[in-house]
Amino acid sequence: MLTKTKLESGATYYANLPVDEIGGELQKKVDDYYQYVRLNGMLDLWRKSYRQYFRAGFHLGDTVRGGESGEYSFLYVNHFRSILQAILSITVSQRPTFDARAVNNDYSSQAQTKLAQGLLDYYMREKRLERYVADAVEFAIWSGEGYLALNWDVALGREYGVGQNNEPVREGDIKFTSCSGIDIIRHPYLRKFEDRNWLIVREFVNKYELAKKYPDFADDIINSEMFSQNLKNDFLDFYKITDSDLIPFYRFYHDKTQSVPNGRYSEFIEGGTVIFDSDLPYPEIPVYALHPGSIYASPFGYTVSFDMLPIQRAIDGLASTIQTNQEAFGVQNVLVPKGSNLDVEELVGGLNIVQYDAKMGKPEPMNLTATPVEIFNRYKELINEMESISGINSVVRGNPEASLKSGAALALVASQAIQFLQLTQQRYVQLLEDSGTAIINMLKSYAAVPRVATIVGKMNTPYMKEFKGSDLENVQRVIVDMGNPLSKTTAGKIQIADTLLQYGFIKNSDMYFSVLQNGRLDSILDPVQRQLMLIAQENEQMSDGIDPPVLVTDNHPMHIQEHKQLLDSPEARNNVELVSIVLQHMQTHIQQLQTGDPNLFAILGIQSLPPATPPQGQPSIGQVTQGASTNPLEQATGALPNLPTNPMTGEQYQTPSGASAVPI
Numbered sequence: 001m002l003t004k005t006k007l008e009s010g011a012t013y014y015a016n017l018p019v020d021e022i023g024g025e026l027q028k029k030v031d032d033y034y035q036y037v038r039l040n041g042m043l044d045l046w047r048k049s050y051r052q053y054f055r056a057g058f059h060l061g062d063t064v065r066g067g068e069s070g071e072y073s074f075l076y077v078n079h080f081r082s083i084l085q086a087i088l089s090i091t092v093s094q095r096p097t098f099d100a101r102a103v104n105n106d107y108s109s110q111a112q113t114k115l116a117q118g119l120l121d122y123y124m125r126e127k128r129l130e131r132y133v134a135d136a137v138e139f140a141i142w143s144g145e146g147y148l149a150l151n152w153d154v155a156l157g158r159e160y161g162v163g164q165n166n167e168p169v170r171e172g173d174i175k176f177t178s179c180s181g182i183d184i185i186r187h188p189y190l191r192k193f194e195d196r197n198w199l200i201v202r203e204f205v206n207k208y209e210l211a212k213k214y215p216d217f218a219d220d221i222i223n224s225e226m227f228s229q230n231l232k233n234d235f236l237d238f239y240k241i242t243d244s245d246l247i248p249f250y251r252f253y254h255d256k257t258q259s260v261p262n263g264r265y266s267e268f269i270e271g272g273t274v275i276f277d278s279d280l281p282y283p284e285i286p287v288y289a290l291h292p293g294s295i296y297a298s299p300f301g302y303t304v305s306f307d308m309l310p311i312q313r314a315i316d317g318l319a320s321t322i323q324t325n326q327e328a329f330g331v332q333n334v335l336v337p338k339g340s341n342l343d344v345e346e347l348v349g350g351l352n353i354v355q356y357d358a359k360m361g362k363p364e365p366m367n368l369t370a371t372p373v374e375i376f377n378r379y380k381e382l383i384n385e386m387e388s389i390s391g392i393n394s395v396v397r398g399n400p401e402a403s404l405k406s407g408a409a410l411a412l413v414a415s416q417a418i419q420f421l422q423l424t425q426q427r428y429v430q431l432l433e434d435s436g437t438a439i440i441n442m443l444k445s446y447a448a449v450p451r452v453a454t455i456v457g458k459m460n461t462p463y464m465k466e467f468k469g470s471d472l473e474n475v476q477r478v479i480v481d482m483g484n485p486l487s488k489t490t491a492g493k494i495q496i497a498d499t500l501l502q503y504g505f506i507k508n509s510d511m512y513f514s515v516l517q518n519g520r521l522d523s524i525l526d527p528v529q530r531q532l533m534l535i536a537q538e539n540e541q542m543s544d545g546i547d548p549p550v551l552v553t554d555n556h557p558m559h560i561q562e563h564k565q566l567l568d569s570p571e572a573r574n575n576v577e578l579v580s581i582v583l584q585h586m587q588t589h590i591q592q593l594q595t596g597d598p599n600l601f602a603i604l605g606i607q608s609l610p611p612a613t614p615p616q617g618q619p620s621i622g623q624v625t626q627g628a629s630t631n632p633l634e635q636a637t638g639a640l641p642n643l644p645t646n647p648m649t650g651e652q653y654q655t656p657s658g659a660s661a662v663p664i
Contacts, residue, residue: 015198015254015264023272026252029185030200034233036188042300043233046143046182049305050235052080052312053142063323075323079383080312084141084305086392091141091425092134095124096432097481100440102474109474115467116475119443120436122453123174133435135178137428140290144301145181148431149201150174150286150438151251152446155213160449171449174442177203181301182235184287185250190299198254199287205249210269217275221247224269253285283441288434292424304390311386318379325371336363391420429480436478444469531555535562542566542581552596555606556589563589 014025037043051058055078064074100116102109123129132148140146157171185200186193211218224247248270256263263280291301337360354363387393447469500506535558538548543566550559566582567573593601593609601608 013259015260019266019274019277022266022277023268023274025272026200026250026266026268026274027270027272030202030250033185033188033200037182038232040188043182045306046180047235048309049142049144049303052078052309053084053305055081071324071328073320073324073327074316075319076316077319078312079315079386080305080308082397083308083386083390083392086396087141087304087390087421087424088134088138090396090421091137091428094482095130096429098432098436099479099481100475101477101479103476104474112472112474115465116440116472116478118465119453119467119472120439120478123439126453127174127176129176129435129439132176132178133428133432136290136431139178139180140292140301141303141424142305143180143182144291144293144303144306145184146290146431147179147181147184147201148288148290148435149177149179149251150288150435150442151177152281152442157451171451172446174439177201179203182233184289186299188299191297192294193289193291193299193301196299197257198252199285201251201253201287203249203251204246206245207247208245210247210249210275214275217273220273221269221275224271224273253280253287255285256280281445282438284438286438286442288431288438290427290431292427307389308386311382311389315379315382315386318375318382321375322371322379337361425482429482432480433478436480440472440475440478444472444475531558532562535559538585539563539566542578542585545577545581547581547585550585550588550592552592552600553604554589554592555604556593557606559589560586 014022017025034043037046055076059074059076064076066072066074098117098120100113100120102113136146136148138146151174152172153175154172155170156173156175159168160171161169163169179201183202185202186196187198190196207221207224211221214221225244250268252264252266252268254260254264265276265278265280266274267276268274289301292304293302294300295302387397447467450466450468452466497506497512501512506512531554538559539562541548542563563582563586567579572578590609593606594611596608598608
């Protein structure tokens, strides 16, 4: 006989409680979480990492005196922060390239993906998404957890109307928040963070601004205070004082699950007063995590900084020992025998004569500043151990060993550090992809009013684009491509310059030495990049039915190879007009190689072609015989007796005039 479950017998899952009852349960979730991180030591570990990473906030730019009489001098040499900053720099040095994917590959969907990519770049640059992502990565590197939270805020954006009480109505926009694990309340007994189906995000907000936003709860909000308990739930609990303006503000998200089909979103303040409640307004919880590593069977992240903390403390101890010894005994001391009756006589010129009793012995210096060499050796060993654990070597930190002199050797050592950080960068890319997809989904759902964004178009030219959410309805997913982080290091740039010199891309010594001096490759790579950008623009023009002009100074082989890619799909080959334009354009490049000045091509480093000899009885390129077709493609190829067929349909290809086949 089956027994009733608790749900069947009347128990209610807390996330389904009515709005006047759920607040107390949510406050209990918050209190339980902070009690857990205090008791299991996680909060203490976060605080130690925080204090070491921001060490200057404690020593205030000075050595610290200690001991009963201030006889000790504590010197902090923060290799910990230096190494973590190198990890951060390598991880975020490459600006991501967003690639939006649509549900279909039709022209309308592809046009929407281009708009989506431009909008994501707009949010990275103009809305400072790049800064918020970098902050999340920095949190993750020193505390093990970094998060990026997104929410649609109706108070942002341009004014476009007037609502009730003559209050301005704004178009709304996305609000970004980056935070660490101390502000992300989750179930502490999960086996991994990805198993969560609810989260609570804590912020500290101005209660007067919040009361203005929710006037029905203004009294509760204004009377809310920053309790001392909240100060214990932060990285610092001894420098802060109660702030009469700031209060904790919580956002509760619950996924759309079988038990909560519509999900749930609630906003509440300290004490469990719910000031807003609704179904989850997003496809998923818009909070995205970056954990460099994970603690097994736990929803908490892990980072190499935790392993570096005790090493850094040992480094500080040795540095303080050396510094204390040097400060205490830096002034020279003199040993003299008792009863020596020294007599000092000063001569002209500042010299002193010291007379002493030879029987009693001469005075001698007492050297107390000598520190055992083992201390200095151990100091260096600890720094090397910290670099080994983190994977950040001396080359990346700008202090290469004397034996590393060639660009190839430096690049090899630098690449080892980058390889070590591949997992962190992979998770950084996943954070960008998830947040990029969330941005597009929010714009699709809430950008109902036409708005304007400055996006980058062809040839990197910025222009104003008006759009609304429906213009993105076919965009499904965002993926991210990253460049090679090695190219951002000095060693990597030197190696690239050496390779370019070897293959003849560097034409003079000035170009090479500019790389050695400032590490910039722009003067070398810009000409190639400009040519590729031109080709990309021409490909777009031909896709729109326009045949762009050809100049004799073009890199014709490169143009032909890149233009050919326009026809590398069955859909393109079925587009007769596109095939005709591309082949005609490529034939024009060939004509320039055949008829252009060979001396010019020699200067440009391009191999010219011999003039074509047309078959007997057929007109040459550009020659039109009486009664012949004026189609330039037919003039270049002649009429073909056997028309090629479309392998997809079995039909013969036709030129736009229908006179002859289009050769493939």
